[in-house]
Amino acid sequence: MEKAPFFADVADGPTDGAAWWLITADGVRVRAGLWGGSKPRGTVLLFPGRTEYIEKYGRTAGDLAKRGYATLALDWRGQGISDRLTGDAMSGHVMRFTDYQHDVNAMIATAEALDLPRPWHLLAHSMGGCIGLRAVLEGLPVQSCVFSGPMWGIKISGSLRPLAWSLSWTSSKLGMGERYAPGTDPENYVLTEPFATNKLTGCPDMYQYMIDQALAYPELGLGGPSLHWLYEALRETRALAREPSPELPCLTVLGSEEDIVDPARIIERMSRWPDGRFEVIAAGRHEVLMDTPEMRGDVMELIGRFLDAPRDVAHEKSPTMDHARPVAADAQARQS
Template structure:
């Protein structure tokens, strides 16, 4: 793949999302690169990008807006990810006439910040609430649905446990392979305690995290992929896990999609915690599916999208 956009130049040229800035050549090149362009859709959809400042970061946000949207999907990507990897989920939402709003988290994608790093998971909550403010300014239609993959799921979980029935997003909450604990967490904690004072980061290990044979080569060639795992992020995760596992129960009932071949998160433990923390969470287990469900094989996506269609009452 040849790079046709310059990430820093693209971000620097963006205005606030509320300005509805026409797509620049850089923005259009970005969308073409990740398959996010909407010009070929049967029903008209407007799409543009913006920039907003949150907690010392310059974050890039994205919106897709049908002519008469009936709901809004807030999309929260996973660790190492960015919005550009979520075309299948975005297209599914647009097919149901939902507006879609999302942003690249600090240190990810087109947003500023040390790559894939965060000092405290509370920073992610500040970002999510800022995204709610953006949606409010744009008068995006309700109900507001939440959707998070992996660490994005953790961000949604944190929000639901903290705000529950007081959240501005009172639609459905969709969790794809949500993170509570990663796989092998006991050993990871020991390694972190031994080496975190001396090592600032480790080289990232890319793995086959879907059954799609084309996805890993795409990740390896993706110019927005972080190449290091910062130890400070692991420390922030450790503190977050303790807080979440001690959090009081919520009356919300999220929709959880989980693959039984997921080698990234400790999904059996995580599902147990989620059953304890939420009122009647609905779990759809996907046989042979791996971790990055947003980019699993088409037949697997069809199965979990059918489950979501039924639960959301859409055709």
């Protein structure tokens, strides 16, 4: 495998980080990154969200390394420094949502080539949760899966949903699918949205961490999604909603203040996951893995216990939203 750039200076992760270029079955070049750890007892396959990149998960990889897990992460096609798919590098675009499975397959081939220690586990955030659910349904070789704010539905008001469908479908048919979805633009969100109104995190330090990365390496950044991406995402989330939940141990965490993905789809999915556990994180926004030290600590402890538990005794019946047990009960304590 050919070495790829790895921006350790902004990742704030374990010191052994490295990255490689992978070529997918359909000829797209994507980047994989590994924090191997010292004698790890398992590997976490980390699926980032839309606009994200390997280095953004440096601190998460550090938390996992403390528990004895290596972390293999990926820049999806069209973002990070993987191949961009249109002439506008800031446009989040994909031809078919299932094309992301080519990236997954290349990632798995890399994990096998590197002989990464098993068992393997999935940790997937936001768009990565949508890709990850499809991958699990198609036999992803993991022992368990963890989802953070998974994009099993996109938060769109009921009155605007028909318009989103019709506009995204029509634009693709008319050759305008690469245009930005309404309300989005080419700008990097963290460089234009003030901390006070951001939907990602309640921690100023973590928001500055994202800003510093974006300023140091602008090539990692991404703007809004294309209209065709929106159409493909709507199609894929609808298709996944019709699928049964996999027979695989699952933990899903969701911020109580989620405002990007659709909580109703997550609650519905977890209500019928036979070996699933659902946790609402009090005062959490979209990125509960990247919030205050207290919230991050609680969430990573929850994830760590789930990964560590013997699989024959680890699982509980998935509770409904009314019975979901918040990890952080005091919202005020979560503000830094």
